[in-house]
Amino acid sequence: MARITVQEAIEQALAEEMSLDANVLLMGEGVATKRPGLVQAFGGERVRNTPLAEGIIAGTAAGAAAMGLRPVIDLLFAPFLCYAMDELVNSAGKLRYLSGGQFEFPLVALAMTGAGWGVGAQHNHNVEAWFAHAPGLKLVMPSTVADFKGLLKSAIRDPNPVLFFVDIALAYAAGEVPEGEVLVPIGRAATRREGEDLTLISYAKTVDACLRAAETLAGEGISAEVIDLRSIKPLDEAAILASVRKTGRAIVVHEASRTCGVGAEVAALVAEHAFDALKAPVLRLTGPDAPTPASYPLEQAFVPQAEAVVAAARRLVR
Amino acid sequence: MGIRLYDERPEALLEAMLLIRAYEEKAAALQAESGTPGTCTAVGQEAAAVGVVAALGADELILTNHRSAGHLLARGADPGRLLAEVMGRRGGYCKGKSGSLHVSARELGVVLTSTIVGGELALATGVALAQKQLRRPGAVVCFFGDGAACEGRFHESLNLAALWGLPVLYVCENNEWQAFVHRRETMLAEGIAGWAGNYGIDHATVDGNDVEQVRAVATAALESVRGRGRPFLLEARTYRLRGHFEPDDQAYVDADELAAWRARDPLPRMEARLLASGRCDAAAITAMKAAVAAQVAAAHAFAIDSPYPALEELTTDVYA
Numbered sequence: 149m150a151r152i153t154v155q156e157a158i159e160q161a162l163a164e165e166m167s168l169d170a171n172v173l174l175m176g177e178g179v180a181t182k183r184p185g186l187v188q189a190f191g192g193e194r195v196r197n198t199p200l201a202e203g204i205i206a207g208t209a210a211g212a213a214a215m216g217l218r219p220v221i222d223l224l225f226a227p228f229l230c231y232a233m234d235e236l237v238n239s240a241g242k243l244r245y246l247s248g249g250q251f252e253f254p255l256v257a258l259a260m261t262g263a264g265w266g267v268g269a270q271h272n273h274n275v276e277a278w279f280a281h282a283p284g285l286k287l288v289m290p291s292t293v294a295d296f297k298g299l300l301k302s303a304i305r306d307p308n309p310v311l312f313f314v315d316i317a318l319a320y321a322a323g324e325v326p327e328g329e330v331l332v333p334i335g336r337a338a339t340r341r342e343g344e345d346l347t348l349i350s351y352a353k354t355v356d357a358c359l360r361a362a363e364t365l366a367g368e369g370i371s372a373e374v375i376d377l378r379s380i381k382p383l384d385e386a387a388i389l390a391s392v393r394k395t396g397r398a399i400v401v402h403e404a405s406r407t408c409g410v411g412a413e414v415a416a417l418v419a420e421h422a423f424d425a426l427k428a429p430v431l432r433l434t435g436p437d438a439p440t441p442a443s444y445p446l447e448q449a450f451v452p453q454a455e456a457v458v459a460a461a462r463r464l465v466r
Numbered sequence: 467m468g469i470r471l472y473d474e475r476p477e478a479l480l481e482a483m484l485l486i487r488a489y490e491e492k493a494a495a496l497q498a499e500s501g502t503p504g505t506c507t508a509v510g511q512e513a514a515a516v517g518v519v520a521a522l523g524a525d526e527l528i529l530t531n532h533r534s535a536g537h538l539l540a541r542g543a544d545p546g547r548l549l550a551e552v553m554g555r556r557g558g559y560c561k562g563k564s565g566s567l568h569v570s571a572r573e574l575g576v577v578l579t580s581t582i583v584g585g586e587l588a589l590a591t592g593v594a595l596a597q598k599q600l601r602r603p604g605a606v607v608c609f610f611g612d613g614a615a616c617e618g619r620f621h622e623s624l625n626l627a628a629l630w631g632l633p634v635l636y637v638c639e640n641n642e643w644q645a646f647v648h649r650r651e652t653m654l655a656e657g658i659a660g661w662a663g664n665y666g667i668d669h670a671t672v673d674g675n676d677v678e679q680v681r682a683v684a685t686a687a688l689e690s691v692r693g694r695g696r697p698f699l700l701e702a703r704t705y706r707l708r709g710h711f712e713p714d715d716q717a718y719v720d721a722d723e724l725a726a727w728r729a730r731d732p733l734p735r736m737e738a739r740l741l742a743s744g745r746c747d748a749a750a751i752t753a754m755k756a757a758v759a760a761q762v763a764a765a766h767a768f769a770i771d772s773p774y775p776a777l778e779e780l781t782t783d784v785y786a
Contacts, residue, residue, distance in 0.1 A: 173599070193599060199629070204588055204622035211592020214578055215527075216600060219592075238582050239589060246568040248561035249783035251578065284784055307786035 149324040154296045154314065157325055158258075159183060161300035162220065164329065166190050169218060172304055175205055176222030176258075206232035206257065210240040210309075213255040218304060226261035226313060227273040240309040241284030252307045253284075256300070261289075262353060262403055263447045264317030269439030272316070272447075274404035279311050280381045280413070286334055287380040289313040291355040293323030295378055298332030306334060315352040337384035339391070343373030345465055346397035349388060349414055351377040354401045354452055361457035370465050380410055388414060389422050396427035397464050403451050406434040428464045433457060469574055470542030472520040477746055477754075479520060479677045480736045483512040484758045486536045487733055489545050490708075492762050493535070493552060493566075497712040502553055505566040508533040510675075510707030513732035514639045516540045517672075517680025518607065518700070521688055525604025527597070528574075529590050532567050532581040533639075537609055541574045545761060546768030557772030561779065575604075584617030586610055587636075591623050594632035598695070605633040605691045613644030615658045624665040627697040634697040635687055636662070639674060641706040646718060662699035674702030675732040678739075707731070 152160070163186060166172045173194040180187050180197040187195045198205050202223050209219040223232055240253040261274050279285050286308050290296045296314070303310040340355060341362050348358035355376045362372035373391050377384065392398045398418055400411035411432035418430050433452040441447055472478055490509050496502035508515065515536030519528075522541075530537045538548055543559070551558025552566040559571045567581040577593060580586040590608035597604060614620055615638055627634045638658045642649050655661070662669040668690060672683040680702055687698040705727035709716045716724070740746040746754075 171600075196630075199622070199625060201622045201626075203619055204591060204626050207585070207588020207619065207623075208592035208595060208626065211529075211578060211589035211594075212596045212599075213592070214589075215593050215596035217592075217596045234582055234585060235588050239578070239580060239585055243568070243570075243578055243580075244786060245783045246560060246564045247570045247572075247578075247783075248559070248563050249786075250560070250570060250572040252786040254786075286785075 149326055151322055151324050152293060153320050153322050154293050154318050155320060157293045157297035158300055158314070159186065160325070161297045161304070162186060163189060165301055165304040166194060171216060172218045172220065174220045174222070175209065177224060179222050202228045202231035203235055206235035207239065209255045209257070210235050210253055213240070213253045213309070214243070214251040218254045220256040220258065220304060222258045224259065225271045226259040226275045227270055229257070229259055229275060232257070236279070236285065236309065236311070237282045241282050244284060253309045254307045256303045256310050256312055258312045258314060260314045260316045260319065262315040262317055263440060263451050266442050266444050266447055268442035272440040274402070274435065276313055276380050277404060277409045280410065284309065285381065286310040287313070288334055288378060289315065289352045289380055290378055291315070291318065291352050291376050293321065294325045294330070295332050295338070297325050298330050299334065299378065302331050302334050310334065313352070317353045332378070335379045335382040335384060337378055337387040338376045339373065339387070340376050341372065341374040343371040343395060345371045345395055346399065346461055347373045347375060347391040347395045348399050348401060348457060348461070349375045349377065350401040351380065351410070352403070354403055357452055357454045357457055358401055360454035361461065364454065364458050365461050370461060372461060383413065385417055388417060392418050392422045393425040396425050399431045399433060399457065399460050399464065401433045401452050401457055403435045405437040406432055407437055409434055431460050431464060433460055467542050467544040469524050470540070471524060476678060477740060479516050479681065480733070480740060481754050481758070482516045482520070482540050483677060483733050483736065484755060485545065485761060486512045486515065486539050488758045488762045489539060489548070489765070490535055492766060493549065494708065494712045496766070503565060504712035505535070505552055506532040506711050507708045508536045508641070508706065510727065510731060511639055511641055511704045512536055513677035513680055513736070514637070514674040514702035514704050517677045518637050518684045520681045521684035522607065523604065525602070526575060527593055527604060527606045528576045528609070529586045529593060529606065530576065530579050530609045531583070531586050531611065531614065533611070534569055534579050538569060538571060538574065538576055541576060543571055543574055545765035549765050549769040550772040553769050554774060555769055555772035556775045557768065562775045563779070563783065584610070584614040584619040587614060587617070587623040588619045590634050591626050591632055594627065594634045595630065597633055605635055605688055607635045607637060609637045609639060611644070612638060612640040612642070612649045612653070612658060615661070616644070616652055624662060624667055624697065624699070628665045628667050631695050632697055633691050633695055635684070635691050636697060636699040638699065638701045639704055640701055641704050643706045643710065645710045657701055657703070659699055659701035667697050667699050669699040669701065671701045671703060674704030675730050675735065677732055677736055
């Protein structure tokens with residue numbers, strides 16, 4: 149298996165899908181500048197620098213998708229999706245339904261999110277729950293290099309609009325990617341570690357905190373299962389429920405703020421469908437309900453750390 | 467019914483305008499009489515819709531907004547299916563899921579009706595990009611109002627279309643009203659067309675209540691879009707004779723202004739011109755009006771006979 153970074157995995161996925169389907173194109177501010185290899189391979193028509201105007205980029209993608217192209221747009225930082233929200237939510241997400249199924253919107257919107265670069269709250273805001281609440285959209289947030297590649301390939305082939313969030317802290321992480329064409333299905337969680345006593349449910353960079361926590365807990369005789377959701381929408385409800393039924397305890401861990409976040413959804417799901425299996429309440433470990441600070445120590449404090457997961461797990465099991 | 471293509475006959479323009487007027491007055495009457503969902507009409511703007519659509523070929527695509535009935539009917543939409551859509555019936559163009567505000571009809575080349583004001587401008591560049599990149603013939607016509615021209619997306623759309631050489635005919639139906647606010651309260655400029663010049667986009671302003679003039683200017687503009695592969699902005703100066711959304715008593719409208727525009731109503735104007743030119747006599751026009759009335763009556767009968775969608779349809783068509 150080859151060892152590459154997340155950025156390289158994204159470029160490999162783009163290159164492979166652009167080779168397979170002439171209708172795939174990449175648009176965004178600086179995409180042609182930053183990915184000269186793709187321009188060389190596929191030409192300026194298919195790798196387009198755009199003005200710094202997220203709304204028209206997303207609207208253009210929606211219109212183009214409806215008429216048969218498969219655009220991938222890079223909107224840079226997740227908070228910038230505010231400018232593209234109308235086009236993503238009101239157009240790409242709703243117009244298939246409103247048209248009675250006359251049109252499809254096969255587009256992918258990439259954006260970086262999460263703490264790690266000290267860029268402050270207007271460049272760093274975990275907004276995934278906003279979009280999970282909007283009908284017609286799909287939403288993925290991988291944690292491993294192989295998943296970045298395999299999920300991006302699936303997202304490009306998906307006939308629906310997919311938001312693809314890249315956790316900034318993972319953008320240059322390296323990892324192994326299988327040889328050949330490997331698709332990771334959207335809507336399927338991955339069990340990163342098997343366990344018996346509790347389930348740690350997470351996505352993106354906090355999966356690593358959960359894995360490190362599980363390692364520590366194992367030393368104390370507590371066996372933690374770690375589920376990486378990978379897809380926020382659709383959510384792999386079966387995987388979550390099967391694991392919680394097995395362990396009887398769950399902690400949901402994510403960096404986005406707590407109120408109405410993905411953790412609330414997972415906790416409610418478990419309460420509705422696996423209440424009888426629960427030996428303790430479902431806990432949530434999340435970022436605070438505050439804008440992200442720029443100062444590095446404060447920014448790191450924003451992110452649920454392995455120690456906090458361990459402490460919560462001890463409380464839950466004992 | 468499919469895409470309607472127009473020959474040179476000016477009578478066809480009057481006939482299309484009469485159908486739109488009769489349809490919209492019926493929709494407004496149904497709202498008043500029987501609580502049918504309200505609509506945003508474009509009564510008074512028929513010449514802009516018909517004049518532009520009559521200039522289109524079969525390959526052209528249309529994006530429109532909440533005042534779309536005129537564009538759809540001019541393009542050949544079945545008034546029965548359109549009214550059924552307004553009434554939320556299964557026989558509508560979008561199975562009753564759109565209602566009056568977001569009607570699209572792929573078979574007519576009417577795509578992606580957006581009622582977020584300006585949303586259609588954001589999508590038009592993408593539709594045009596697909597036309598260009600997939601080497602398909604046909605320009606993209608994007609109808610919007612003076613209200614949308616005050617949105618940031620108008621400027622973003624024109625800039626990108628000019629930059630990328632996209633085949634878009636932007637048609638601003640400047641009807642003086644932005645929902646309940648007069649245009650004079652929201653912009654200093656007298657018109658929209660001049661703004662296009664700043665983006666390097668050719669533009670023209672036309673009397674939007676003169677259907678023949680609109681068709682002539684739109685034909686030339688489309689030739690420019692197709693020939694040069696560049697966008698063009700056509701501003702049609704017209705007036706919204708009814709309110710924003712039915713019911714609307716228009717108490718906020720200056721009576722003198724309304725009267726002045728009523729005197730310029732595009733339908734009697736075209737009727738008088740046809741009579742004066744000898745192309746039609748009074749009997750022919752009476753017959754035309756009777757035929758249109760019968761068409762609208764049949765449309766209403768079709769719409770009320772069409773069932774509501776099955777409740778299982780509530781969650782279909784969300785994902786492909």
